[in-house]
Amino acid sequence: MIAANGFAQGVIDVHSHIITPEFVSSLEKEGRLMDEGFPLPKYNVENHLKWMDEAGVQTSVLTLAAPQPSSAEVVRQTNEAAARIKKEHPGRFLFCAALPLPDVSKSIEEAKYALDVLKADGIKLATFEQTGEKPSAATATANMIVRIAEIEVYPQYLEEYLAFANEVDRLSIEREPGVICLFPMQSAEDSCQIRILEIYASEEAYQSHLKTAHFLKYKQGTLHMVKDLKLPTMKPLDPETMKLIFKKQR
Numbered sequence: 327m328i329a330a331n332g333f334a335q336g337v338i339d340v341h342s343h344i345i346t347p348e349f350v351s352s353l354e355k356e357g358r359l360m361d362e363g364f365p366l367p368k369y370n371v372e373n374h375l376k377w378m379d380e381a382g383v384q385t386s387v388l389t390l391a392a393p394q395p396s397s398a399e400v401v402r403q404t405n406e407a408a409a410r411i412k413k414e415h416p417g418r419f420l421f422c423a424a425l426p427l428p429d430v431s432k433s434i435e436e437a438k439y440a441l442d443v444l445k446a447d448g449i450k451l452a453t454f455e456q457t458g459e460k461p462s463a464a465t466a467t468a469n470m471i472v473r474i475a476e477i478e479v480y481p482q483y484l485e486e487y488l489a490f491a492n493e494v495d496r497l498s499i500e501r502e503p504g505v506i507c508l509f510p511m512q513s514a515e516d517s518c519q520i521r522i523l524e525i526y527a528s529e530e531a532y533q534s535h536l537k538t539a540h541f542l543k544y545k546q547g548t549l550h551m552v553k554d555l556k557l558p559t560m561k562p563l564d565p566e567t568m569k570l571i572f573k574k575q576r
Contacts, residue, residue, distance in 0.1 A: 336383075336385060337383045338383070338385045338386075339378070339381075339383045339385070339387065340387045341387075341554075342374070342386040342387060342388050342389070343369070343389055343390065344369060344388045344389070344390065344391070344404060344407060344408050344411070344421070345368070345369035345391050346369070346400075346403060346404050346407050348400050348403045348404070349390070349391070349400055349403075352395050353366075353393065353395065356396065358393055360533060361393040362392055362393060363536070363557055364536055364545060364557075365536060365537075365542065365545065366391060367545065367549045371415070375415065375418065377550040378418065381482070381550075384417070385417065385418060385419065386418065386420075387419075387420045387421065387422060387448075388408045388411065388420070388421040389421065389422045389450045390404050390405075390424035390450060392452070394424075394427065395426075397426070398426035398429065398432045398436065401424045402426075402436065402439075405421075405424060405436070405439075405440050405444055405446065406444065408421035408446075409421065409445070420448075421446055421447060421448075422446060422447060422449055422450040423436065423437070423441070423444065423446040423449055423450065424436075424450050424452070425437060425450070425451065425452070427451070437449055469527065469528045469529075470506070470525060470526065470527065471524075471525070471527075471528065471529055471531070471532045471559070472523075472524070472525050472559070472560040472562055473524040473557055473558065473559050474521055474523055474524070474558060474560060475521065475522040475524060475556070475557055476519075476520075476521060476555070476556040476557075476558070477521070477522070477552060477554070477555055477556075478552070478554040478555075479551055480518070480551055480552075480553050481518055483548075483550070483551035484517060484518055487551045487552070488512075490544050490547050490548050490551075491510055491548075492510070494540050494541055494544035495508040495509075495522075497538075497540040498535060498540065498541065501538070502531070502534070503527070503531075504526055504527040504528060504530070504531020504532070504534060504535065505526060505531065506526060506527055507525040508522060508523070509522065509523040511523070518553075
């Protein structure tokens with residue numbers, strides 16, 4: 327539960343992430359910077375406050391971004407950083423503490439410290455899955471990666487976002503042989519709902535795309551414009567027939 331008394335008349339953003347240098351460094355050492363399929367943005371509290379003022383957000387609830395770090399020390403450092411931000415900007419930030427899962431003992435210890443000492447407003451429970459090795463996306467889809475990006479944009483940034491999106495789509499198709507299709511669409515009922523059909527020749531092509539200058543410009547430039555983002559991976563039912571679609575356009 328998050329105590330929201332005192333903020334009832336303002337907007338509370340309950341989906342805000344804190345990304346500390348220690349967190350990024352730990353992911354880099356473990357080779358996990360791209361675990362979520364895109365590079366993590368740089369976090370700056372002053373930029374966050376500026377965005378909040380522009381968007382009419384009175385209070386943001388900070389949580390640790392995915393992926394879950396394996397180091398309990400990094401989790402502690404992130405919780406302490408969030409607590410400092412909350413203290414330095416009273417009324418503007420709350421935070422839900424992270425736990426070093428799947429280590430149950432350390433997680434209990436961290437929860438006690440976060441709630442009793444740091445005065446956390448809640449606890450974030452990250453999803454954790456222990457399974458065998460997953461088959462590669464290349465094997466599952468005959469080398470193709472297919473996604474439908476589901477994006478919701480804040481209304482005040484819609485036109486600016488569309489300019490960014492159109493540019494990255496055009497440059498990706500023009501410059502990257504492994505980008506087979508980037509087809510952006512806008513909902514006729516709600517113009518802030520954007521869908522992008524993405525098809526990449528392989529996992530390697532997709533990872534290469536995420537590192538290009540034009541994609542990084544788009545990602546960093548639109549971070550504050552996007553209210554919600556989902557990237558479900560789709561499985562083509564008939565990859566061979568799908569190729570004929572592109573032949574018809576020649």
